[in-house]
Amino acid sequence: MKIYDFTQAPNPRRVRVFLAEKGIQVPYEQVNIAGGDNRKPEFLRINPMGGLPVLELDDGTHIAESVAICRYFEAQKPEPALFGVDAKDKAVVEMWNRRMELEILSMTAGAFRNTSEFFKGRIPQSAEYGAICRNAALKRLEWLDKELANRQFIAGDRFTIADITALIGIDFGRTTGIKIAPEQKNLQRWYDAVSSRPSAKA
Amino acid sequence: MKIYDFTQAPNPRRVRVFLAEKGIQVPYEQVNIAGGDNRKPEFLRINPMGGLPVLELDDGTHIAESVAICRYFEAQKPEPALFGVDAKDKAVVEMWNRRMELEILSMTAGAFRNTSEFFKGRIPQSAEYGAICRNAALKRLEWLDKELANRQFIAGDRFTIADITALIGIDFGRTTGIKIAPEQKNLQRWYDAVSSRPSAKA
Numbered sequence: 343m344k345i346y347d348f349t350q351a352p353n354p355r356r357v358r359v360f361l362a363e364k365g366i367q368v369p370y371e372q373v374n375i376a377g378g379d380n381r382k383p384e385f386l387r388i389n390p391m392g393g394l395p396v397l398e399l400d401d402g403t404h405i406a407e408s409v410a411i412c413r414y415f416e417a418q419k420p421e422p423a424l425f426g427v428d429a430k431d432k433a434v435v436e437m438w439n440r441r442m443e444l445e446i447l448s449m450t451a452g453a454f455r456n457t458s459e460f461f462k463g464r465i466p467q468s469a470e471y472g473a474i475c476r477n478a479a480l481k482r483l484e485w486l487d488k489e490l491a492n493r494q495f496i497a498g499d500r501f502t503i504a505d506i507t508a509l510i511g512i513d514f515g516r517t518t519g520i521k522i523a524p525e526q527k528n529l530q531r532w533y534d535a536v537s538s539r540p541s542a543k544a
Numbered sequence: 545m546k547i548y549d550f551t552q553a554p555n556p557r558r559v560r561v562f563l564a565e566k567g568i569q570v571p572y573e574q575v576n577i578a579g580g581d582n583r584k585p586e587f588l589r590i591n592p593m594g595g596l597p598v599l600e601l602d603d604g605t606h607i608a609e610s611v612a613i614c615r616y617f618e619a620q621k622p623e624p625a626l627f628g629v630d631a632k633d634k635a636v637v638e639m640w641n642r643r644m645e646l647e648i649l650s651m652t653a654g655a656f657r658n659t660s661e662f663f664k665g666r667i668p669q670s671a672e673y674g675a676i677c678r679n680a681a682l683k684r685l686e687w688l689d690k691e692l693a694n695r696q697f698i699a700g701d702r703f704t705i706a707d708i709t710a711l712i713g714i715d716f717g718r719t720t721g722i723k724i725a726p727e728q729k730n731l732q733r734w735y736d737a738v739s740s741r742p743s744a745k746a
Contacts, residue, residue: 390687391643403632410638417631429619430605436612441593456673466680471658471673478668485592 344369345411346388346396351375352447352514353408354395355544359506360412362541364419368397376460409439412503424503431498438497438504446486447511449479453518472518479520483512487526495532501539509536546571547613548590548598553577554653554716555610556597557746561708562614564743566621570599578662611641614705626705633700640699640706648688649713651681655720674720681722685714689728697734703741711738 347354347370361368373379373394380392389396389406397405397414405411416425425439426432455461456472486508490496496504512533515521522529536542549556549572563570575581575596582594591598591608599607599616607613618627627641628634657663658674688710692698698706714735717723724731738744 390691391647397635399632403636405632405635405639407639407642410635410642413638414631414635417634429616430601430607432619433599433607433612433616434605436615437607437609440609440612445593466676468670468673468676471670471676474668474670474673489592 343400344371344398346371346373346385346394346398348373348375348380348394351394352451352510353393355510355513356408356503356506357395357397357411358544359509359541360424360503361415362544363422363424363501363506363539364415366415366419378464409443409503422501424501424506426497426502435497435502435504439502439507442496442504442507442511445482446479446508447514449475449482450511450515450518450520451475453479453520454514457518476518476520479515483520483522483526483529487522487529490528490532494535501536505532505536506541509533509542513537545602546573546600548573548575548587548596548600550575550577550582550596553596554649554712555595557712557715558610558705558708559597559599559613560746561711561743562626562705563617564746565624565626565703565708565741566617568617568621580666611645611705624703626703626708628699628704637699637704637706641704641709644698644706644709644713647684648681648710649716651677651684652713652717652720652722653677655681655722656716659720678720678722681717685722685724685728685731689724689731692730692734696737703738707734707738708743711735711744715739 345357345368373385375394379385380394386392388404391406393406395408395411397411405414413425426435452475453472455465456467456475457469461467493499495501496508512522522533547559547570575587577596581587582596588594590606593608595608597610597613599613607616615627628637654677655674657667658669658677659671663669695701697703698710714724724735
């Protein structure tokens, strides 16, 4: 078993933080996105989408998509439960994880993908859409600050994958200057708590 | 228990098809997106994102996000298993469901949202990004056709939520003229099979 990884990208970080919270160790193999190694035929046989991370199981199965990899390990080692504990709680965690993905991570990533020099010539870019993403991300941080007035973590009173997705989404905002505003004190309190967990360094 | 629904949008359809496959009946209450009812304060108290569908449980809990709602019912009634059967299969289904969401549904929806009269004035639009989404969706249909050369369904030999997501994603492409091409015979064979299931009419 091993995980194809790229330390500078947000989705591989989601898996590393998740595994650190679980106390699971898996060997990593770096695939250099910056050098285009994820677009070479040998990697496209592993993941035709070209994305990272990818989990390679001992039977040769390849599991791409960071949340799919996290679910695999949740089933292998249920504790601590990072996807929720019963039917209702699991649905609530899924809802919040998707909101953090669609409203935060997709927006900070969309801002970067559509405006950065890094992606110029690699993907079709729209600076206009990058600006839309940036504004959306800033508005969503305002909203998230209000949501966090009455609870400790994103999906309730326990740390879950929704906190991991929010953390990597917000941290990736640094690439385009999207930041928690000084008045967003609930969000900052949450951010300080999750980013000071040892897993955040994974 | 009830589900806030809007029959013309793709995500509510995902839940209706899922429940039809499960043989579960839940009362629906229509919320008129076209008339802006989902942006009114009373609905924003139910889902601050303004999106549909939303499941309301008898204890008053609101579960938004269509996949979260589907997971809730998968836990309540595991058969037929639409999210996979064991740890590895569940990870494979999650991978394919996310690919269908990110590569197909997000692209056909992105093409519509960014170019349609319907969304003009409702959300910030970028026709440039809409065209990028449209091209991406057409390329992904080419790729999906090749993937389906050697298996019956999107995630393997069983019908899963990945088929539902692909179906609603492809059907929503009609809004911007994104269609399966005549030479995409594997994809057409798959499409004919899933769209002729009784659930497709839900």
